[in-house]
Amino acid sequence: MKKFIQKTVAGVSALAMTAALSATAVPAFADEYEAVQAQNFVDSFVDENENAIAQYCVENCESLDEAAELMELYEEGCALRVAEQTNDAISTASSNNHHINGAYYSGTNVASTPHRVVLFEMNTAAAMKGSIQITWNHGLVSYDPTKNKFISEEGYNLKASVDTDEDIGEEYININGRVKKTTGAVSRICRFEIGTLSKATSEAAILSAFVLDARGMFSTNGEDSNFELHTYALGDFDHNGVVDAADASYILEMITYHKISFSYDSYNPFISSSICVLAADATEDGILDLADVRYVNNHKVS
Structure with missing residues (x-):
C-alpha cells in the first residue's frame, strides 16, 4: 500500500499536466481514486488510536480490502479484551501500558501454535x-x-x-x-x-x-x-493459552507505536514484556510486522 500511495502522487501530477484523459492518465486517475478511498477509510475511525492503526494498515497492507479486514480483526480483539477484563484500558497513542489481573501462566488453556x-x-x-x-x-x-x-x-x-x-x-x-x-x-x-x-x-x-x-x-x-x-x-501475545483476535490487536498496537509494556500481578514485568515480544514475532523472522498479525489471523481459535 505504501508503494501505491507513492504512485498516487505521480498520478496526480500527471493529471495536472494535461486536461486530456490519455492512455497513461487513466491508471493515474484510478490510483488517485483509490487513494481518496484509502483516506476516507482512515478518516472513518474517529478514535485517535483506531485512526493511527488504520493509517498503519493502509500504508502497509497489500490492499484496502486487507486493511479493512485487519481493522475488523483489531476491533474484534479490543472487544475480547474488554470482555475478558485483561487490561486496565484500551491503549491510546500516549499510553501503551497493559496490566493483566491474573496468573501469568494459564492453568486451563494451552495454545495450539x-x-x-x-x-x-x-x-x-x-x-x-x-x-x-x-x-x-x-x-x-x-x-x-x-x-x-x-x-x-x-x-x-x-x-x-x-x-x-x-x-x-x-x-x-x-x-x-x-x-x-x-x-x-x-x-x-x-x-x-x-x-x-x-x-x-x-x-x-x-x-x-x-x-x-x-x-x-x-x-x-x-x-x-x-x-x-x-x-x-507463537502468536499468544497475552500469554493466556489462547491465540485469538486479542493477540492480533496487541500486535497491531505494538507495530504501530513501536512500544508496549505488559505486566501481570506479582510478576517481573521485564520477563513478561520480553516474552510478549517473542510471542509477537510469530513468524520468527526477527521483525515485528503485519506478517505476524496475518499469522495470528490464520491460526486464531474460531
Whole structure:
C-alpha cells in the first residue's frame, strides 16, 4: 500500500499536466481514486488510536480490502479484551501500558501454535561459564535436537546437546558456554523449540514439564547467577493459552507505536514484556510486522 500511495502522487501530477484523459492518465486517475478511498477509510475511525492503526494498515497492507479486514480483526480483539477484563484500558497513542489481573501462566488453556522455551539470566551483573542442564517430562513435551532448533541469542555462543545420565537413564539438555555480564534489567540468553503432547492441557503444565539445574555454571567475576526458564506459544501475545483476535490487536498496537509494556500481578514485568515480544514475532523472522498479525489471523481459535 505504501508503494501505491507513492504512485498516487505521480498520478496526480500527471493529471495536472494535461486536461486530456490519455492512455497513461487513466491508471493515474484510478490510483488517485483509490487513494481518496484509502483516506476516507482512515478518516472513518474517529478514535485517535483506531485512526493511527488504520493509517498503519493502509500504508502497509497489500490492499484496502486487507486493511479493512485487519481493522475488523483489531476491533474484534479490543472487544475480547474488554470482555475478558485483561487490561486496565484500551491503549491510546500516549499510553501503551497493559496490566493483566491474573496468573501469568494459564492453568486451563494451552495454545495450539508451536511452543518455545526461553532461558533468562536475572542477575545481569554475573559473568558465568560452564553448563546448564534441563530435564523434561517426556509425557508432556518433546525435544529432539535433530528437529527442534536451538538459538543462542546475539552476543552469546552457547551450544546444546542431549545427553543421558547413565546412573538413572534420564535424558537432559546440556547447554554449554559463557554467559556474559550485561547492563539490561534481564538477559535473554537462548531459546529452543519444543513439541507439546496431548497430556499437556495448560500453559502452566508445559512450564512444569521442565526442571532447570544451573549448578554446572561457575562465576568468573564473583557474581552469583540466577537463571529462569520460561515457555511461550507463537502468536499468544497475552500469554493466556489462547491465540485469538486479542493477540492480533496487541500486535497491531505494538507495530504501530513501536512500544508496549505488559505486566501481570506479582510478576517481573521485564520477563513478561520480553516474552510478549517473542510471542509477537510469530513468524520468527526477527521483525515485528503485519506478517505476524496475518499469522495470528490464520491460526486464531474460531
